[in-house]
Amino acid sequence: MALTFAATPRTRSPETPRPRSSRGRAARRSLTGWGFAGPATLLVVGLSIFPAVWAFFISRTKWNGIAPATDVGWRNYQRIATDPDAIAAAQHTLVLTVLFVPASILLGILIAVALNQKIRLIGFYRTCIFVPYVASAAATGILASFVFNPQFGAANEALRRLGLPAQQFLESPGQALIVICLIALWGEVGFCAVIYLAALQDIPKELVEAATVDGAGKWRVFRHITLPELRPVTVFTAIWQTITAMQLFDLIYTTTRGGPMNSTQTVVYYIYELAFQTQRLGYGAAVAYLLFAVTMLLTVVVIWYNRRSGSGAF
Amino acid sequence: MSNPVSLRRRRLPFNPWHLLLMPLALIFVLPLVQMVLTSFMTTQEINQFPPKFIPASLHLDGYRALLSESHIVRWFANTVLVSAIAVVSHLILCSLAGYGFARLKFAGRGLAFLAVVATVMIPMQLLMIPTYLMFARAGIVDTLAAAFVPWLASAFGIFLMRQFFLSLPVELEEAARLDGCSTLRTFISVVLPLARPALATLAVFTLLSSWNDLLWPLVAISDDNRFTLQVGLASFQGTRRTEWSQLMAGNVIATMPLIIAFLVAQKRFIATMTFSGLKG
Numbered sequence: 001m002a003l004t005f006a007a008t009p010r011t012r013s014p015e016t017p018r019p020r021s022s023r024g025r026a027a028r029r030s031l032t033g034w035g036f037a038g039p040a041t042l043l044v045v046g047l048s049i050f051p052a053v054w055a056f057f058i059s060r061t062k063w064n065g066i067a068p069a070t071d072v073g074w075r076n077y078q079r080i081a082t083d084p085d086a087i088a089a090a091q092h093t094l095v096l097t098v099l100f101v102p103a104s105i106l107l108g109i110l111i112a113v114a115l116n117q118k119i120r121l122i123g124f125y126r127t128c129i130f131v132p133y134v135a136s137a138a139a140t141g142i143l144a145s146f147v148f149n150p151q152f153g154a155a156n157e158a159l160r161r162l163g164l165p166a167q168q169f170l171e172s173p174g175q176a177l178i179v180i181c182l183i184a185l186w187g188e189v190g191f192c193a194v195i196y197l198a199a200l201q202d203i204p205k206e207l208v209e210a211a212t213v214d215g216a217g218k219w220r221v222f223r224h225i226t227l228p229e230l231r232p233v234t235v236f237t238a239i240w241q242t243i244t245a246m247q248l249f250d251l252i253y254t255t256t257r258g259g260p261m262n263s264t265q266t267v268v269y270y271i272y273e274l275a276f277q278t279q280r281l282g283y284g285a286a287v288a289y290l291l292f293a294v295t296m297l298l299t300v301v302v303i304w305y306n307r308r309s310g311s312g313a314f
Numbered sequence: 315m316s317n318p319v320s321l322r323r324r325r326l327p328f329n330p331w332h333l334l335l336m337p338l339a340l341i342f343v344l345p346l347v348q349m350v351l352t353s354f355m356t357t358q359e360i361n362q363f364p365p366k367f368i369p370a371s372l373h374l375d376g377y378r379a380l381l382s383e384s385h386i387v388r389w390f391a392n393t394v395l396v397s398a399i400a401v402v403s404h405l406i407l408c409s410l411a412g413y414g415f416a417r418l419k420f421a422g423r424g425l426a427f428l429a430v431v432a433t434v435m436i437p438m439q440l441l442m443i444p445t446y447l448m449f450a451r452a453g454i455v456d457t458l459a460a461a462f463v464p465w466l467a468s469a470f471g472i473f474l475m476r477q478f479f480l481s482l483p484v485e486l487e488e489a490a491r492l493d494g495c496s497t498l499r500t501f502i503s504v505v506l507p508l509a510r511p512a513l514a515t516l517a518v519f520t521l522l523s524s525w526n527d528l529l530w531p532l533v534a535i536s537d538d539n540r541f542t543l544q545v546g547l548a549s550f551q552g553t554r555r556t557e558w559s560q561l562m563a564g565n566v567i568a569t570m571p572l573i574i575a576f577l578v579a580q581k582r583f584i585a586t587m588t589f590s591g592l593k594g
Contacts, residue, residue, distance in 0.1 A: 033420025040411035051444035128339035136526035
């Protein structure tokens, strides 16, 4: 499988900064090079490009994994457009992404700016805010089902103390998706904040000082110096968080398993159900390919738009 | 985390940023504290109204029941094994490959590296169906090998190590070569000792992702003796939706090793998060 990949390329690497070797040693050097790079390359390429190609062929069949597959051409893809479950899953994924991505960028910037202050307890604050990131999404989901339990969860207790009515949270079809988005933010915002914090600390001090000398206030410095400097990071975060939101699975599996009334069934959860609960491998692969195509398209659009408006992030 | 900040003014005795940071910090950390506290409560305490936050005493019933009614010890051992193999294999294979791509010239290098980078775009949900079928044919579905084989090396790891080796000055290696060291010898005794920070970042990244993975082992393993912690907890949750002290005890066991590692080596973890963010 991946061997073909390793054997086909004949191009020599174009850059030869130190031409000290004779032609006779080139073959030996190639052998050494492949000895170093080969094992990991074969594993990585063999476990992704080969299956990705195979997934495409599977997506054009009707197959339960046991009986022989029958070729159905593009019919699986055509069916997605009229499959109410697929459309609902796409809508839920879209809602989740639209809520999650801007929220994680805004919160990420806000928290990073706050954590960049030199005040007391800042180390304590940083630790507290970053620590949920290392907890697994599965554990986070189990914990969240406890915190948001309608009967004795802390969330309703907090509402009660504030004099607000109790909510059903994950058990309400209208709220579950929003609650899942909040839980995902709790787990992922630390990551965004870390990246923004590093970016903030990379901003040249002279820039800020010059602006301050010119009489710019704190807000204007933030608006006209800090924000533009953060832009490459924002492009990255937007792409990264979009991918995270579109591939959300673990949290849903350990909170609602797609319910109540399918209200939190996302595309990846739907693919999992199709392929591994109902054994519809061909159709599952088609949905997976479509999601992949949409993700790629979004990524390309974001990068292209960003290139065009010239911030040079990529 | 010790970078100095240029601008700060302190006119108020009480810095207003605390008003934002204190509630935020509590929102992030209190659920984890509650998780630990609840794992020591009895079922009656958990079901009380209004809810209790602090247990009357440290009841170990949750842990006891978890130990006797689930294979948690087994799951823990499986996870440790899978993560250990993943980390060791990543450190060896990705540093070798990173060095190969950064320093050695060989036929097909450009194309091979391009192929590695391209795989970053391919998501798990696309790969899980064919990978499952591949592993089924190889006869490793439902074994621990199914859980760790996808973690033996990663494009991210190769990329990280390559970037690091590119940033090293080449002179040291040249000196070693002039002294007659082979490429491998140079790599092991000259280059690797310099690569400790990058190797640590790679180890943290691999540990976090392999320890916390749920979707793939869930797909690949159905024998509950071979579950990893994440799969085990998820399945345990499916059968004991209301046994909160047991579920929280399981959560504590599954998350504490990484949380403690984070508290001990916070700088290293943050460097890893920063790197995985800035590589884009």
